[in-house]
Amino acid sequence: MKNLELDYKPLLLVPVLALLALPLVGSGSTWLTLTVAGLAMGMIIFIIASGLTLVFGLMDVLNFGHGVFIALGAFVATSVLGVMGDWTSSDQLWRNLVAVLPAMVVAMLVAGAVGLAFERFIVRPVYGQHLKQILITMGGMIIGEELIKVIWGPEQIPLPLPGAMRGALIFGDAAIEKYRLVAVVVGLAVFALQAWVLGRTKIGLLIRAGVQDREMVESLGYRIRRLFVGVFVVGSALAGLGGVMWGLYQQNVVPQMGAQVNVLIFIVIIIGGLGSTGGALIGALLVGLMANYTGFLAPKVALFSNIALMVAVLLWRPQGVYPVANR
Numbered sequence: 001m002k003n004l005e006l007d008y009k010p011l012l013l014v015p016v017l018a019l020l021a022l023p024l025v026g027s028g029s030t031w032l033t034l035t036v037a038g039l040a041m042g043m044i045i046f047i048i049a050s051g052l053t054l055v056f057g058l059m060d061v062l063n064f065g066h067g068v069f070i071a072l073g074a075f076v077a078t079s080v081l082g083v084m085g086d087w088t089s090s091d092q093l094w095r096n097l098v099a100v101l102p103a104m105v106v107a108m109l110v111a112g113a114v115g116l117a118f119e120r121f122i123v124r125p126v127y128g129q130h131l132k133q134i135l136i137t138m139g140g141m142i143i144g145e146e147l148i149k150v151i152w153g154p155e156q157i158p159l160p161l162p163g164a165m166r167g168a169l170i171f172g173d174a175a176i177e178k179y180r181l182v183a184v185v186v187g188l189a190v191f192a193l194q195a196w197v198l199g200r201t202k203i204g205l206l207i208r209a210g211v212q213d214r215e216m217v218e219s220l221g222y223r224i225r226r227l228f229v230g231v232f233v234v235g236s237a238l239a240g241l242g243g244v245m246w247g248l249y250q251q252n253v254v255p256q257m258g259a260q261v262n263v264l265i266f267i268v269i270i271i272g273g274l275g276s277t278g279g280a281l282i283g284a285l286l287v288g289l290m291a292n293y294t295g296f297l298a299p300k301v302a303l304f305s306n307i308a309l310m311v312a313v314l315l316w317r318p319q320g321v322y323p324v325a326n327r
Contacts, residue, residue, distance in 0.1 A: 010321035013313075014285045021293045029173035034292045040180035042288025043187025044249055048242030048261065049268040049280050050194060051235025057275015058210050059228050061123055062130050065137035066239055066265065067258025068144030069115060073107035073240025074247035074257060075152045078159050080106050088162040096162035100244075107244045108237040114144075115236020119229055141259065148255045156254045159247040183245055190238070194277050207231060264291075267306050271313050273320025282321055286313075 018035055025031040052066050080103040081088055087099035122140045126132040161179055168175040198204035210217045210224055218224050239258075246261065247253040268287055272279025287306050294305035313321065 007322070010279070010282055010317075013282060013321070014289065017286060017289050017293075021289070021297075024297055025293070027173075029171075030296070032171070032174040033176060034296055035289065036176050036180050036184075038289035038292035039285060040177075040183040040187075040288070041249070041291060042285035043184050044242055044245045045261070045264055045268055045287060046187055046281050046284035047190050047245060048239050049265045049272075049284055050190065050277055051231075051238035052265060053269045053272060053275060053277065053280045054207065054231050055235045056269055058207060058214075058231055060128070061137075061232075062133045063123065063137045064134055064262065065118065065122070065139075065141035065144065066235075067260075067262040068118075068141045068148075069111040069236045069239035070243035070246065070258035070261055071145065071148055071253070071255055072114060072258075073111045073243030074159065074253040075148055075157070075243075075255075076107040076110050076240070077103040077244040077247060078152070078157050078253060081159070081162075088160075091163045093164040096164045100162060104241055104244050107240040111240025111243070112233045112237035115233050115239075116229070118236065119232040123232070145255045145259070152255075154255060156252050158252050160251055161248055165248075179248060183249065186245060190241075191277070191281055198277060203227075203230075264306065267310050271310055271320055273317075273323035276320065276322040279320055279322035283313075 018031075021034070022028070022031050025034060048066075048070055052063060055061055055063055055066075081099055084099040084103075087095045090096060118140060122136055123133070126136055165179045165182060168177045169181070170176075196204075198208060206217060206222055206227060210227060214224055217227075243253075243258070246257065250257075264287055268280055268283040271283035271286065272281070286309060290305050290309050291302060294302040298305075317323075
């Protein structure tokens with residue numbers, strides 16, 4: 001296994017991609033705007049993907065139903081923020097946070113609770129059976145989307161930004177949207193918390209050990225199944241948080257939004273290396289930057305740009321930038 005602290009080469013991918021885009025974009029102010037937007041998008045994708053990469057690495061579960069937790073978190077946020085209009089319409093940031101933070105917490109709790117049921121009744125019967133995992137989790141996501149339509153309706157629902165998070169900060173000729181900066185801060189906070197838990201706590205040690213050698217952890221007397229369930233619930237809750245962030249990023253939500261983001265999530269996990277939180281961060285930032293640069297430079301190829309990025313990374317490192325599990 002490569003050491004994240006010593007293997008510095010993947011850390012250069014993000015600045016190298018940004019610098020390569022600078023002469024292509026031409027304008028420094030436009031490049032700065034696109035770069036911050038790409039980093040913000042990448043941080044939101046990281047929040048969504050970070051839980052799934054642990055589920056994939058530790059549990060060896062191909063959960064194609066992860067998108068339902070994204071959509072669920074976003075729709076829960078519309079309900080919570082919808083009854084706090086006086087707080088979200090305020091131009092004072094602290095009043096906006098009083099509304100947004102509870103919406104995030106409730107979305108995480110609901111997504112985590114549904115994730116617990118999803119693991120128990122859908123995922124658990126097909127452990128170790130990848131083809132069945134793909135089929136049954138995709139079926140679970142379809143059912144979840146239909147239930148969301150029953151509760152909130154099939155139509156697109158607006159999720160406007162709170163008053164203080166609207167607009168942009170001006171740096172010379174560059175305009176940096178305020179919410180993009182908020183997304184970067186939240187993403188960094190989630191990464192820092194995960195890095196601390198995985199690197200400094202006993203539960204993190206067990207998770208990392210379980211990713212590499214499940215039998216060894218079980219032989220030491222630890223109940224690995226409970227650890228699995230806990231990781232799955234946390235991953236679902238993070239997807240719910242990411243759904244709130246993504247909904248605010250798009251400023252609207254639809255029942256199919258989770259399925260739309262699923263492709264980006266799996267690209268991030270493959271680029272990062274199965275089970276690697278640091279790799280997922282690098283992969284997410286690369287995906288966010290690539291999507292914004294190509295969306296500006298060549299919109300017709302933007303849909304395929306991240307697949308090309310994944311292919312390029314895998315040609316360099318077939319197991320991802322920081323592989324920690326052999327699948």
